Amino acid sequence: MSLSLAVSSTGPRAQAGGFLGLLGVAGRRVFFALAVVAILLIFIGPVAILLLTSVRPPSGVYYIWRGWEFTLDNFAEVLAQPVVLHSMWNSFVLSSIATVASLGVTVGSGYMLSRFTGPIQRSWFGIIYVFRTVPYISWVLPLYLVTTNLGIYDTYLGLLLPHVAVHVCFFSWIMKGFFDSISPSMEHAALIDGCTRWGAFRRVALPSAMPGIAALAILSWLWTWNEFLFGLILTAQRTPVITVTMAQFVTETGTEWHLMSATAVLAMLPALLITIFGQKYVVRGLRM
Amino acid sequence: MSMAPVSAAHRPRLLGEKERFMLLLIAPAALVLLSFEVVPILIGMNASFRDWSLVNPQKTWVGLRHYVEVFTDPVFLKIVLPNTFILMVSSVTLSLVFGLALAHLLKRQFFGRILIQTVVLLPLTIAPVITATMMRWSFNDQFGILTNLLAVIGVPQVGWLSERWPSFIIIILTDVWIWTPWFTIILLAALQGLPKEPYEAAQIDAASKWGIFTHVTLPLLRPVIAVCVLIRAIDAFRTFDQVWVLTGGGPARSTEVFSVYAYVEAFVNLDLGRGAAAAGAGAIIMLAVGLGLYAIVNRAMEVSR
Structure with a gap:
């Protein structure tokens, strides 16, 4: 019963959506969430690198992803x-x-x-x-x-x-x-x-x-x-x-x-x- | 009877009340355009025919020599021009595709939409110089975070900014990053303003989502896309900031685009005449490309009407 409900609710869309439709509701949610995360990473990435570099002391500015020294001295x-x-x-x-x-x-x-x-x-x-x-x-x-x-x-x-x-x-x-x-x-x-x-x-x-x-x-x-x-x-x-x-x-x-x-x-x-x-x-x- | 043409000649039709109003409306724009664009262009043309190196006060007339030099310079023909067009086509195409996808995503209502929209608009906020600087830093041979990240996930380590194609791909991707929001925001505005009826009709016909996109959305968006592409393509041709900061045209001039070439000739090699000729050559090429694009876009607009 629940299965047929699920199928009927995704049915028309499943035919419609091409490869996204094949994923089903849960799959599509995951795909959507992954896309959103990817977008956030791509667009925030360079800004995050910039911010991180700006708060590193001169000694830690190389290899910015190592170590935990932060400072506002640069500003x-x-x-x-x-x-x-x-x-x-x-x-x-x-x-x-x-x-x-x-x-x-x-x-x-x-x-x-x-x-x-x-x-x-x-x-x-x-x-x-x-x-x-x-x-x-x-x-x-x-x-x-x-x-x-x-x-x-x-x-x-x-x-x-x-x-x-x-x-x-x-x-x-x-x-x-x-x-x-x-x-x-x-x-x-x-x-x-x-x-x-x-x-x-x-x-x-x-x-x-x-x-x-x-x-x-x-x-x-x-x-x-x-x-x-x-x-x-x-x-x-x-x-x-x-x-x-x-x-x-x-x-x-x-x-x-x-x-x-x-x-x-x-x-x-x-x-x-x-x-x-x-x-x-x-x-x-x-x-x- | 014979008086009428005479009185018409006394008051020429060109300067009727309406025409004077039209001229008044464009006067400020025309004045600024004339004094700070047309005049410099004329001076530039003059300089391009002279030996206007900053150290030579004579400014000898050399005719078309600079143009001949530019058009026979292998760097200009084999590297600068191809680079300029590759950057133009790939950057415009990729930003259009990504912009369209993002506009579609943002058209929907979902939790966190405003956050995503703000984030997507970030590149519009940041100066291309800053973006390019950060990309240069991230791809630093030794300390770059992306260089190291790529090495960790197994991409063979290359000198990202010291070899021609890797650095040129970085230039393209940086340009795409910078300009995708511009397409997104315009296409989003256009999507939100589309009429609802065609979609309702398509839904009744049980059209697939992809079908709706290709048969309803794209044709409706065509005029907007055409104008966006036109504007961006013209701008992409004269890209300077990103290339200048990322590679400075190097290694060995292999990533120079046309604006960088002209700048280098004028301000690095200190030959303003040669630089002006290079800029003039680019302007001529761009004018031809621009008029061609305009014809194409005009046709695209007429088809969709």
């Missing part, structure tokens, strides 16, 4: 270096301003791409796409010359503007998607009611697109915080950023893994907090 040591806090502050300011500026600059562009047709729209979309394909290295190399000539090399401005520029094409494209998913009927109604085009954009379309823009804001902040190539080429001692600072714990005698890991953990924390608290908005915003 104290890197925090005592002014460049670390300075870079974190720079990265924070830069990511925040670059995010606001990038969104501000591209929201109109995305709206235009979504709501209008004709030669201007088509040409702008073409321009956006073509420049999106240009590899960063092709314009970061000469940007070094541009920022040097403008006298903004190794300053906030000299990093901020390229960071906004790198987002222009991609964000315009994504913003177009946000506006595409909103029906333009409300804006038409507002225009008929005597609202200006600008008013229809600002007061009707923009609020509806807010969830998407919020998601993009979080991603933008993370991308700027994590950016490396721009910082590597466009900064020196005056305006260091955290990713470059972290990568520089390499001396003639080799890499100081314990200090590098501690810096990496510090660099990871703000981004981690933002991801944990922001993931809900990201998933919701991208669904539009």
